[in-house]
Amino acid sequence: xxxxxxxxxxxxxxxxxxxxxxxxxxxxxxxxxxxxxxxxxxxxxxxxxxxxxxxxxxxxxxxxxxxxxxxxxxxxxxxxxxxxxxxxxxxxxxxxxxxxxxxxxxxxxxxxxxxxxxxxxxxxxxxxxxxxxxxxxxxxxxxxxxxxxxxxxxxxxxxxxxxxxxxxxxxxxxxxxxxxxxxxxxxxxxxxxxxxxxxxxxxx
Amino acid sequence: xxxxxxxxxxxxxxxxxxxxxxxxxxxxxxxxxxxxxxxxxxxxxxxxxxxxxxxxxxxxxxxxxxxxxxxxxxxxxxxxxxxxxxxxxxxxxxxxxxxxxxxxxxxxxxxxxxxxxxxxxxxx
Numbered sequence: 115x116x117x118x119x120x121x122x123x124x125x126x127x128x129x130x131x132x133x134x135x136x137x138x139x140x141x142x143x144x145x146x147x148x149x150x151x152x153x154x155x156x157x158x159x160x161x162x163x164x165x166x167x168x169x170x171x172x173x174x175x176x177x178x179x180x181x182x183x184x185x186x187x188x189x190x191x192x193x194x195x196x197x198x199x200x201x202x203x204x205x206x207x208x209x210x211x212x213x214x215x216x217x218x219x220x221x222x223x224x225x226x227x228x229x230x231x232x233x234x235x236x237x238x239x240x241x242x243x244x245x246x247x248x249x250x251x252x253x254x255x256x257x258x259x260x261x262x263x264x265x266x267x268x269x270x271x272x273x274x275x276x277x278x279x280x281x282x283x284x285x286x287x288x289x290x291x292x293x294x295x296x297x298x299x300x301x302x303x304x305x306x307x308x309x310x311x312x313x314x315x316x317x318x
Numbered sequence: 319x320x321x322x323x324x325x326x327x328x329x330x331x332x333x334x335x336x337x338x339x340x341x342x343x344x345x346x347x348x349x350x351x352x353x354x355x356x357x358x359x360x361x362x363x364x365x366x367x368x369x370x371x372x373x374x375x376x377x378x379x380x381x382x383x384x385x386x387x388x389x390x391x392x393x394x395x396x397x398x399x400x401x402x403x404x405x406x407x408x409x410x411x412x413x414x415x416x417x418x419x420x421x422x423x424x425x426x427x428x429x430x431x432x433x434x435x436x437x438x439x440x441x442x
Contacts, residue, residue, distance in 0.1 A: 196395035201403050212393040220390040231403035238401070275398035281391040294402030303402040 165287050165313075166217030166260055171209045173253035174224060176291075178264075179240040185224065185252070187211045198225055203233040213281070213290075216252035217260030217313065221281060221288045224252070228293045228303065238293035242269060242307045250289060250311050262289045262311035269295050269305050280308060287313035 171185045188197040188208035199208040207226040214220035227236030248264040270276055272294075280290050289311040296305030 190393065190395060194396040196399050198399055198401050210391075210395070212395075213391045223391070225399050225401050228402040229405040231405060234405055236402065272398035277394060281394045283390045292399050292401060294400070298404050301404050302400065303404070306398050306401070 165219045166215075166254070166258065167256075168215050168218055169254035169256040169258065170211075171216050171222070171224070171252045171260075172255050174207050175251040175253070176244070176248070177251075178245070178248040179243055181207075181237060181240075183207050183226070183237045185209050188225065196223075196225065199227060199237075201227070201230045201233065203230070205230050205233065205235075205237045207237050214287075215260075216254065216262070216289055217258075217287050219285065219287055221284055221290050222252070222260075223280065223290045223292065225292045228295060228307070236293065238291065238307075241291060241293045241309060242267060242295055244309055249314065250291070250309075252289065260287065260289075261314045262287075263314035265310045265312055268308045268310070270308065271296070271305050272303075275306060276308070279310075289313075 170187065173183065174185050175182045184206045186199060186206055186208045188199070188210050189212070191197050196210055197208070199206050205227055207224050209215075210223040210225065213223040216222040216224075226238035226241070228238055228241070230236045244264045244267050246264055246266075250262040250264065252260045252262070254260060268276075280292070289309075291309040291311070293307050294303035294305065295307035296303055298304070
């Protein structure tokens with residue numbers, strides 16, 4: 115084979131392989147729906163705040179993981195499971211409307227997606243990164259805000275979902291943030307990530 | 319003669335890449351859509367019930383706690399929330415890579431053909 119022939123042959127055979135290696139963006143749209151910024155330092159909780167009046171949450175901020183999202187109301191699905199926000203590129207969190215509003219006595223429950231299918235990351239993509247003392251601010255419809263400090267962050271198998279711990283009565287204002295996590299089993303995630311937070315007098 | 323055989327082999331190889339790769343890359347997209355959409359919430363964004371008039375298609379759900387509620391979850395959901403539809407960027411990325419590969423194969427085939435034609439023309 116002459117030099118030119120060899121060069122042509124090698125070029126033709128190798129080009130598709132090289133293009134195939136370099137062309138795949140396996141994390142494409144990885145930040146869709148998540149407004150992220152540099153995480154500020156978290157502040158520890160300082161005591162417990164008093165309970166607030168009832169006012170529906172309209173927004174949620176979690177500075178430590180760059181979350182600043184509107185909050186929509188959620189109810190029950192036909193199978194009696196809790197509804198979840200729709201799968202859209204502009205992912206938002208949702209407040210379970212049969213739970214107390216943030217700042218009322220009891221566990222207020224807010225859910226968000228970890229990923230939203232073809233749209234990439236969900237609004238709670240980095241929920242599992244929260245640490246004790248990180249602040250969560252729920253903006254309320256009446257213009258006030260309820261501030262919480264992160265407590266335990268648990269990753270539990272969906273099969274062993276801790277219903278009582280999440281929805282059970284408590285004697286102070288608390289917040290639960292829920293998303294999915296853990297390894298994927300087929301089309302879904304195996305676990306739930308649950309953040310337990312308590313009311314904090316600290317401001318945002 | 320030998321040169322002609324190798325030239326033909328190069329062209330055949332690139333032609334196979336060019337035709338087979340895009341056809342293969344086209345396949346997963348509909349499947350990916352089909353598997354993601356059904357896993358969505360049964361009700362879309364606007365679906366959560368308006369407070370004033372529940373729709374007949376809604377699940378039989380008690381009214382939410384109102385102004386006078388003293389706290390606590392009034393209706394405990396069953397099961398665990400499904401808050402994660404598995405992302406498809408891997409598939410999409412693979413598609414993009416394969417399409418890019420197909421395009422590169424076409425370019426390579428063209429390049430190879432130009433080499434051969436020029437070489438024959440110049441008698442090298």
